[in-house]
Amino acid sequence: MINVSSLIKLLNKNKSDFFTGVPDSVLKELSAALQNQSKKKHIIATSEGSAISIGIGHYLSTKKVPVIYMQNSGLSNALNPLISIAHKKVYSIPLILIIGWRGSPNIKKDEPQHNVKGKITEKILKLLNIKYTIIRSVPDLKKFEKQIKFAKKNNSIVACLIEQKTLEKSKTKSKKKDFYNLNKEIFLKTLINSLKKNTKIISSTGYNSRELMYIREKYNIKNSKDFYMVGGMGHTSSVALGYSLSTKHKTICIDGDGSLLMHLGSIKTLGTFANENLKYILMNNNAHDSVGGQRTYANKINFNKLSKSLGFKKFHIISNKKNLKEKINKFLSERNISFLEVKVANNKINELPRPSNLIEIKNEFMK
Ligand SMILES: Cc1ncc(C[n+]2csc(CCOP(=O)(O)OP(=O)(O)O)c2C)c(N)n1
Incomplete structure (x- = not known):
């Protein structure tokens, strides 16, 4: 186990005091x-x-080496600027990467999508000629420090891989704060109860999909079918667009604010090309709830103006449970491409299930 402050101290000692990244549950202590x-x-x-x-x-601008943190699933998003700008044979820019290693072969059990990426994470780093340390205990920090010194001298990229449960939990546990109030279970239950047979839902990475799956099972609602985006964060709306264009049935995209912002450009494609059978729902909790509740700053966005300027014809908003059913039905029956922002609280369900029988889920969805 490692105390995250010893890692931060080591980086600061080596003059790296600027951090940027996308949150990850393995790195939530960071x-x-x-x-x-x-x-x-x-x-x-x-x-x-x-x-x-x-x-x-x-x-x-500073000549100082930045620290960039991410989950290993996001390493693929990072590849373009890593290879085409920062690489030794391009601009040779020194960077320190801290990578949360989901699906590490050393970890007994993880989800299918993480197992696939976990197995090839080291290979990707090797392919890029990035030196790395697997940090499991305090002595590994020394090895990592040596690599940092080398990277600084040679203007190269260095990384460390951190598995689940490596970072010690801080004693002062900070409780996740809700930015908005509406309970997601109430909203999702009312939504799926309002759907007609043959409606399809495509839902985003993290809690949205897991909550949807939980609620469908708990209330045994069978009138529509779901495709859970267990990975491919940010691509929910694109899958929904591709699906909806070749069917007459309603296709509901349930997206998260973190997920929407990850590939915001996709929503423009949707606004331009989607038909009225596609209904886009943003579950906005202003947080990356699934990985620790870090802010997304989506609360500052005027989704009414944004969606309209990106091609949506109608905008709806729900922020409490008053007339919920009526508001949902009004949105669902719009004859135009429409965007619904739902201002929701963080997840309140303990022990959420995880989609695991993925091929079955796909086959069921495609039936
Ligand atoms: C490419 C990629 N980067 C990071 C992650 C880790 N991750 C999983 S869920 C999630 C947060 C999603 O936030 P949001 O869409 O707002 O949904 P919420 O968690 O709030 O339900 C993150 C960062 C990931 N799965 N894939």
Whole structure:
């Protein structure tokens, strides 16, 4: 086990005091330790590629090596600027990567999508010629420090891999704060109860999909079918668009604010090309709830103006349970491409199930 402050101290000692990244549950203690830093020291990015790029910019202006944190699933988002800008044979920009290693072969059980990425994470780093340390205990920090010194001297990229349960839990447990109030279980239950047969739902990575699956099972609601985006964060709306264009049935996209912001450009494609059978629902809790509740800052966005300027014809908003059924039905019966923002509280269900029989879920969805 490692105390996250010893890792931060080591980085600071080596003159790296600027952090940027996308939150990850494995690294939530790191997020917690950074949460009160000013924006000169810590930026929560919307995608891992942006985080790498913010880090590159930081280096160009300060000559100091930035620290970029991410889950290994986001390593693929990071690849473009890592290879095409920062790589030794391009601009040779020194960077320090802290990577949460879901699905590590050393961990007994993880979800299918993490097992696939976990197995090839080291191979990806090797392919990129990135030196790395697997940090499991205090002596590993020394090895990592040596690699950092080498990277600084040689203007190269260095990484560490951190598995689940490596970072010690902080004693002062900070409770996740709700930004909005509406209970998601109430909203989702009312929504799926209002759907007609043959309606399809495509839902985003993290709690949205797990809550939907839980509620469907708990209340045994069988009138519609779901495709859970267990990975591919940020691509929910694109899958929904691709699906909806070749069917007459209603296709509901249930997205998260973190997920929407990760590939915000996709919503423009939706606004341009979607038909009226596609209904886009944003579950806005202003947080990356699934990985520790870090802020997304989505509360500052005027989704009415944004969605309209991106091609949606109608905008609806729900922020409490008053007339919930009526409001949902009004949205669902719109004859135009429409956007619904639902201002929700964080998840309140303990022990959420995880979609695991994925091929069965796909086959059921495609029936
Ligand atoms: C590419 C990628 N980066 C990071 C993650 C880790 N991750 C899983 S869920 C999640 C937060 C999603 O936030 P949001 O869409 O707002 O949904 P919420 O968690 O609030 O329900 C993150 C960052 C991931 N799965 N994939």
